[in-house]
Amino acid sequence: MNRLKLILGIARTHLVTKIKSTVTAALGVTFGIGAYITLVSFMTGLNQMLDDLILNQTPHIHLYNEVEPAAVQPAHRLESLSGDLLQIQSVKPKQGQLKIHNALPILDYLRRDDRVLGATPQIRAQIFYLSGSQDLGGVLSGVDILEEDRLSNIGDYIVAGSPEALHRSENGIILGAGLADKFSLALGDRIQVSTPEGGVFPLKIVGLYQSGLAEIDNSQSFAQVQTVQRIMGKPTNYITDINVKLHRLEAAVPMARELETLFRVRARDIQEANAQFETGTSIRNLITYAVSITLLIVAGFGIYNILNMLIYEKMNDIAILKATGFSGRDVHQIFMSQALIIGLGGGLLGLLIGFGLSHLIDSLPFETEALPTISTFPVNHDPWYYLIGIGFALVSTFIAGYLPAARARRIDPVKIIRGN
Amino acid sequence: MTPVLEAKHIDKHFTKPVRFHVLKDIGFSIQPGEFTSIMGKSGSGKSTLLYILSTMDTEYTGSLYLKGELLTRKPANRLSAIRNAHIGFVFQFHYLLGEFTVLDNVMLPGLKLARKTTAEVRHDAMEKLKMLHIDHLAAKRASRISGGEKQRVAIARALINDPAILMGDEPTGNLDSYNSENVFQIFRQLKEEKGLSLLIVTHDEDFARRTDRIIQMEDGRIVTGG
Numbered sequence: 001m002n003r004l005k006l007i008l009g010i011a012r013t014h015l016v017t018k019i020k021s022t023v024t025a026a027l028g029v030t031f032g033i034g035a036y037i038t039l040v041s042f043m044t045g046l047n048q049m050l051d052d053l054i055l056n057q058t059p060h061i062h063l064y065n066e067v068e069p070a071a072v073q074p075a076h077r078l079e080s081l082s083g084d085l086l087q088i089q090s091v092k093p094k095q096g097q098l099k100i101h102n103a104l105p106i107l108d109y110l111r112r113d114d115r116v117l118g119a120t121p122q123i124r125a126q127i128f129y130l131s132g133s134q135d136l137g138g139v140l141s142g143v144d145i146l147e148e149d150r151l152s153n154i155g156d157y158i159v160a161g162s163p164e165a166l167h168r169s170e171n172g173i174i175l176g177a178g179l180a181d182k183f184s185l186a187l188g189d190r191i192q193v194s195t196p197e198g199g200v201f202p203l204k205i206v207g208l209y210q211s212g213l214a215e216i217d218n219s220q221s222f223a224q225v226q227t228v229q230r231i232m233g234k235p236t237n238y239i240t241d242i243n244v245k246l247h248r249l250e251a252a253v254p255m256a257r258e259l260e261t262l263f264r265v266r267a268r269d270i271q272e273a274n275a276q277f278e279t280g281t282s283i284r285n286l287i288t289y290a291v292s293i294t295l296l297i298v299a300g301f302g303i304y305n306i307l308n309m310l311i312y313e314k315m316n317d318i319a320i321l322k323a324t325g326f327s328g329r330d331v332h333q334i335f336m337s338q339a340l341i342i343g344l345g346g347g348l349l350g351l352l353i354g355f356g357l358s359h360l361i362d363s364l365p366f367e368t369e370a371l372p373t374i375s376t377f378p379v380n381h382d383p384w385y386y387l388i389g390i391g392f393a394l395v396s397t398f399i400a401g402y403l404p405a406a407r408a409r410r411i412d413p414v415k416i417i418r419g420n
Numbered sequence: 421m422t423p424v425l426e427a428k429h430i431d432k433h434f435t436k437p438v439r440f441h442v443l444k445d446i447g448f449s450i451q452p453g454e455f456t457s458i459m460g461k462s463g464s465g466k467s468t469l470l471y472i473l474s475t476m477d478t479e480y481t482g483s484l485y486l487k488g489e490l491l492t493r494k495p496a497n498r499l500s501a502i503r504n505a506h507i508g509f510v511f512q513f514h515y516l517l518g519e520f521t522v523l524d525n526v527m528l529p530g531l532k533l534a535r536k537t538t539a540e541v542r543h544d545a546m547e548k549l550k551m552l553h554i555d556h557l558a559a560k561r562a563s564r565i566s567g568g569e570k571q572r573v574a575i576a577r578a579l580i581n582d583p584a585i586l587m588g589d590e591p592t593g594n595l596d597s598y599n600s601e602n603v604f605q606i607f608r609q610l611k612e613e614k615g616l617s618l619l620i621v622t623h624d625e626d627f628a629r630r631t632d633r634i635i636q637m638e639d640g641r642i643v644t645g646g
Contacts, residue, residue, distance in 0.1 A: 002538075006531045017519040239493045320515045323476060324529040324577065325504020327497045417511060417589075 003160055007330060010321075022342060025306040028117035029346025029397065030353060033389045036292040038355020043288040044381035047281055056153040057211070058273050059243035060252040063259060065100060066266045067093050071346060103239035106263055110244055115251050118151045120144050120277030122241040123228045129221075130192040130200065131183040138179065140193060143227030145174075151245040154209075155220075160187050161207025171227060174207035178217035193231065201231050212368075299346075300396035306385040307339055307404040316407050319416035328409040335408050337402025340394060347393025350384050422488045423449035424585050424617045426474060430482035432468060441640060442468050443480070448635060448646040450585065453615040455607065456645075457628040460637030466621050467589055469637070474501045474509055474587050475617065487584055504533050508578030512590040515574065520564035522549070522573050525562050530580040541580070548576040552606060568599035575606060586610065588620040592627060600624065 036070060050221045069091045075081060100106065103121060110119035123142035128135040149155040149163040166172045175191065185191060187205055196202045203223065210217055223231075229238055242257075246252055249270065256269035271278065311318070318331055362379040426449040434440040439625055443467045450456055451599055460466045471477040473484065475491055478499070483492045486506060491499065503509075516525045523545055530541035549555040552572045562573065572589060578586055586607075592600035610616040620631070628634050635645035 001532050002531070006528075006534075010528075013519055013524075275482075316515065317517050317519075320517060321528075322500070322504070323474075323509055323515070325500050325532055325581075327500035329497065330500075330532070414477045417515065418467065418471070 003330075005334050008337055011334050011341065014314065014317075014334070015338055015341060020315075021306050021310060025303050025342045026349070028302030028306075029343055029393050030350040032295045032396075033347050033350025033393050034353035034357065035295045036392070037351060037385055037389050038357040039295075040288055040385050041354070041358040041379045041381060042294055042377070043284065044382070044385075045362075045378035047284050048380055049374065049378040051277075052153070053212075053283060054274060054277055055270065058270050059152070060246045060249060060270050061244040061256045061259065062268045062273070063100060063106070063242040063244065063263070063265045064240060065098055067098070069093050075222050096241050097360070100239050100242060100263075100265055102263075103242065104237055107239075107242060110242070115244040115246050115248070115255060116263070117247050118147060118245045119242055120147045120151060120241040121225055123225060123234075123238065123245060124240050125194055125195070125232050127193045127231070128178065129179055129183070130194055134183075135194070136179065136219075138176070138221065140173070140221050140223055140228055140231070141223040143222050144225060144392035145202050145222065151243075157209055157211050158207045159210045161205075163207070165206040166224065169204060169206050170224065171201075171203050172206035172223065173203040173227075174209050174222040174386035176217045176220045177208045177210035178214060179221065180205070180208050180220070181216070185338045193248075195231060195233075197233070199231065199233070203227070209216070213244050222275065274348070296392050296396050299393075300400045302400075303339060303342060303397050304400035304404065306342075307335065308407075311335060311404045311408045314334070314408075315411065315416050317413050322411070322413040331411075332405045332409040336398070336401050337406035339397045339405065343393045343397025343401075344390075346397075347390045350393065351389055354389065355386075421451065423485075424452050424454075425450045426485040426488075427469075427473065427620070428483045428485075430469070430480055430484070431471060432465075432472065432477075432480040436623065444640040445629070446482070446640075446642060446646075448642060450617055451618060452584075452617055453611060455611045455636060456620070457631040457633070458619065458621045458635045458637060459623070459625070462596075464637040465640040466637045470587060470589055470619070470621050474487045474507055475503050494522045503534075504523050504529055505581055506584045507640060508581075508583040508586040510571070510574050510578050510586065510588040510591040512593040516570055516577075518561065520555070520562055522556040522560050522562055522565065525573055526576045526580055529577060532540035533581050535581075545576070545580060548632050549573075552576050568595055568602065571595060571599065571603055572606070575603070579610070583616075585617040585619060588618070588622075590622055591620065592622065592624055600627065604630065 010031055038270075073088050073091065075086050075088055107119055107121055110116050117280065121144060123214065125140045125142070127138060127140045129138055145154075145163045145166045155163050159177060161174065166174050173191065173193075181188065183191065187208065189205050190202050191205060192200055192202050209220065211220070226236065229236055234237070243369065246255065252269040253271055256267040256272075259265070259267040321331055322328070358379050361377050362381075364377050365375060366377040367375060428447050428625070430443055430446040434442050434580040441442070446469060457467045457469065458500050468477070468558075472480050478496070485491065487504065491502065494502070506590050506645060520528070523542070526545040526548060527541050530536065530544060531538065536544070546555060546558065549558055552575060554569055554576070557569060557573070562570070565573070575591075595603065607618055607620070608630075611618060620627075622628055633645055636643045
């Protein structure tokens, strides 16, 4: 204990009397760590935002039926033909298969599963929006709007009106913002939609939806499940899609396979749906870490240089300490503690600067059409980055200090004293 | 009586720039309370011998004993501890830690030894400074005092752990005659009042003549006094 106090006392005197070098070395660490915190907070915040933008609109598991021909055609079942070569011309997809069979029992089953946060039914209908003599093709989704609002962030993209308004209205529609612009429609106006079969239905606009993706905003609208079933002339058990949100994203892949075999539907999990997106995220993370590590290595070289200088200046002191009975280990620890004090001091200041800068960025206005919910730059204030930052400051100063300190340990006092 | 310091058959070679036999079969011993000086021309090997005796230089053959304990081939850490506890050393140039105060300079070897509390070491250090009449400098930075004062601080530092022997490598070599005399009187007093053994390498014949015993060296051998 006393020994440590003595060593720290000597280290402190060295640092204080060479305050300029000390501050320069510490500032190197400060800038490295400060830049790391700022960069990593900002970059991961941005990544997080882009992830959310896509992922929140994508259900963890999406159940639907693929339009495809039956794998086993009736001719295959004829035993009298087995062993013969079968040639079936002009195979057509099965009929009526967009509907999920037993959709309502499936929904019940999913809602009782512990892994499931929520499951919502959807009907996707191809329709035409009519305005005078103009008609525009588009998609009308029948949704359970309150459940959707709870499970996805659809509410964030409803720029006028509210989900509740749709819930209350049997013949309401939340219209894509692009469509509203094209037809010069506003909240409270009426719009007519027609099905490919020809029926025309007037709907009242109770909300406007803007996702930020023009293609969607120019075609997508939402209405109640029952409304769409009525427009299409289908019974109340006609459901084309089931969206499942899980508690844990990681469970999506195995559960999708499980549901596929259980219900004989196509189950697409989120990773399958966003494979290329994952790649983008990991590359952005890679760039963030490459830049951060470069910054920290540069800071480490600064410390290495300054400690080397310090030890060169302190050759005499080292010789005297050794001549008066300090061991190589003592000398080593004196210089290591100097390195670590510089790392700790510079690192803590760097955290403070990183904290300040990232909060400054967080408060800067950042408004964009595409992201209606965002008003300032996205920043991720994860305390982990601060732990990693200070950890890296200590590790890099330890490594940078180790070589010069080891050199000081080996200095032969006789050579120094007799050399003068 | 066990000699304080005993050297047996010490040989040393320099390998750089060319192989050179610098110490040849050195053997002698120093009794407690003996004030010995080593004289010789430049290059006679006297300083080299002193650094071997001080345990700082370990590259030699032969054997070295301190109070009957064999020092040769002990690990460096052990030698540091022995040096700290039993050997005081005064250099030609004062070799103080310029950034520390005079008091700190004297205290450091005592704190390293850690046999006493910090308060006790401080008290001892002040006593040594008083004995050498430099207690008024205690709070000054070591780089801000005169050469004669520095050498006295160095002596105080060498004495802080009450060593068995005090070694000096031309401790008066850099001082004027007044300060040289002063240092000699301090050494004399330490021998007479505390019974300290001293081993001083010097060029100064006047200084050497007044010591108990002169070891004369020439070409790496002891010529007289061994």
